[in-house]
Amino acid sequence: MEQAIAYFTVFGGTDVVLDMNLPLTTLIETHILNQYKFLRNDISKLTDGDALLHSILSACALSDRRTNAAFKRANVSFNEGIDCVDELCDMKLLTLETTVRLHPNQFDDENVSEKVLFVSPFLRFWFAFISPLFKGIKEGDYSEFYERFKNREQEFSDLIFEQLCHAYIKNCFTQESIKKTKRYWDDEYELDLYAKTQSGRIVIGSCKYRDSKVSKKELTRLHEVCEDLDFTPDITVLFAKKGFSSELKSLKGEHLKLFTTKSLKALLS
Incomplete structure (x- = not known):
């Protein structure tokens, strides 16, 4: 994938x-x-x-x-x-x-x-x-092209990964139906994914296309952002290219969902 x-x-x-x-x-x-x-x-x-x-x-x-x-x-x-x-x-x-x-x-x-x-x-x-x-x-x-592409390829793929994560949440999220996903940003904070379920539950998410596992720090960071923005998410979804730390995986449950690039294969079916 x-x-x-x-x-x-x-x-x-x-x-x-x-x-x-x-x-x-x-x-x-x-x-x-x-x-x-x-x-x-x-x-x-x-x-x-x-x-x-x-x-x-x-x-x-x-x-x-x-x-x-x-x-x-x-x-x-x-x-x-x-x-x-x-x-x-x-x-x-x-x-x-x-x-x-x-x-x-x-x-x-x-x-x-x-x-x-x-x-x-x-x-x-x-x-x-x-x-x-x-x-x-x-x-x-083509030398200048190859140099620039090598330096920016990873970063350049971030947006596509994020868009695919949005598509996954809209089309393959089984917990509750989601009609539309959005993003949040202002001059200080950003949220890669923000959505509401049909029942009104708030879903937030982070999409990390990096060659390292995502740890609990990312979950803590997200929730601190939400606290600063004065709202509480009902469900947090994390997407990661290389998976998650054992500590973070142990926290999976109704309110925390973890997905990797392999999860996105569902978009192909």
Whole structure:
């Protein structure tokens, strides 16, 4: 499943038939780098070749998804940036996500930046790793790409893992039906997953795509965040790439659910 996540992070949204026996970098070179000129033309058709839109897309792909951070990276004003994002949403290339309100009057006196989601994982990959490095790639020099991809591949997969965890909770959570999952963020705190069951129970979650086991510290941290935000979750769900510590596993029960990448295989059935 880890391999599937890594490959989907790059090729999700395309119709490329992949040989899963080949390394990801080999597939990237064969299907993307070596096909740069053709793919560039296809993508330019989507955006009318607009350089400003490409700059905004790269900024969104490389930032923490908050619009304010992306516009700062792209060196544009908020008004100019949000006009571009609205246009890209109309083009069905991006969607905008807002933080969940935990209390009725929350955020009335402050602005919390929206976050951007790419509709296609492949387009996110393209504007993070290909478009900004087009000069070398166009000339057949892939060294800068490989260096950047090596340094950011793990981090870049985090969002895809988180999105799959949301899909799992919506479609495969057997304890109670959940219609919609959201995320919470403000200037100080973040929750990877926030949802309510049909009976009104609050579910929060953490999604850690790291090469180490998740310990009880993560559970404690989550509950401290909830305490600071003045609410109490009924169910906590933790997702982890490499599993959990023995201490944390001993706490599993009605109010704590633990899932790994293997759990996500249920999405394929």
